[in-house]
Amino acid sequence: MKQLYSNKGVSTIIGSMIFLSIFILSITAIIIWTQNYVNYAENIREELEFMIEKSRENLIVNSINSSGKLTLAINNPTSQTIILKQIWANHSFQLGEWIIPANSLVYINTTLDYVNTSKVVTSKGNIFSVIPKLEGIEEGIVKKGKWYVQWYNLSDRRVFDKNVGESYWYDLCISFDWAPSITDPVCGPYTKVGFNATTRIIALSSKIYINWYVGEECRIIVKEIGYDSDWQNNSGYIELNVIQNATYTITVLYSRWTGKAFLTLNIVNADFAI
Secondary structure, three states, rough: OOHOOOOOOOOHHHHHHHHHHHHHHHHHHHHHHHHHHHHHHHHHHHOOOOOHHHHHHOOOEEEEEOOOOOEEEEEOOOOOOOEEEEEEEEEEEEEEEEOOOOOOOEEEEEEOOOOOOEEEEOOOOOOOEEEOOOOOOOOOOOOOEEEEEEEEEEEEEOOOEEEEEEEEEEEOEEEEEOOOOOOHHHHHHHHOOEEEEEEEEOOOOEEEEEEEEEEEEEEEHHHHHHHOOOOOOOOOEEEOOOOOOOOOOOOOOHHHEOOEEEEEEEEEEEEEEE
């Protein structure tokens, strides 16, 4: 009888140990699975944060010919610091680490030969290219408190071929509606005309808006941040991130090929620079 009770006791102990082992293994498996899930979730979160930060990067890059070498004027209109790792000029490149603070304009001198097709690569892998300069169009002479306007005869669509006169507008908002005639003091008998209007404005906010309504096509350029809207027709608007109280050069190109000539253009949150 004692032997029977002894065997039962051993069996109970062995069963308990097996149950305890299974329980411990189960708990361990749950802990390992939970930790793996936490690590996976953390990796996903970090990846999402990285993608969000990457998508928020925005640089406006302009190139300057500095005695044959490339200098970049880079505007960072965002609220985050951006780090550049590479600068490319055609097939040549320069490595480094250039910090572009939030809401700032930074000039970077390089050892690369000047080209008009350079680009930069950020630490997050974004690529921003230089906006090509306009060819064949004279840069306007900036006048305080006014638009300086150069009128052109167009030899081909959007090609400003021959300068035929100049004039001024004294309102920050452009509004005109006319047709060239032989008695026109500026454009004379030309029927295919365009203009290049340039002024300096001061930003009254961290954002400025430019609205337009045009009969043919217009193009808006902000020199300091390298912004170029390309040719626009009908009506629309652009929103630009700028530095409040900073001064910017605005150039408006107008192309009239056929039909009646008119343009209404308003700049919001800005005034003439004094």
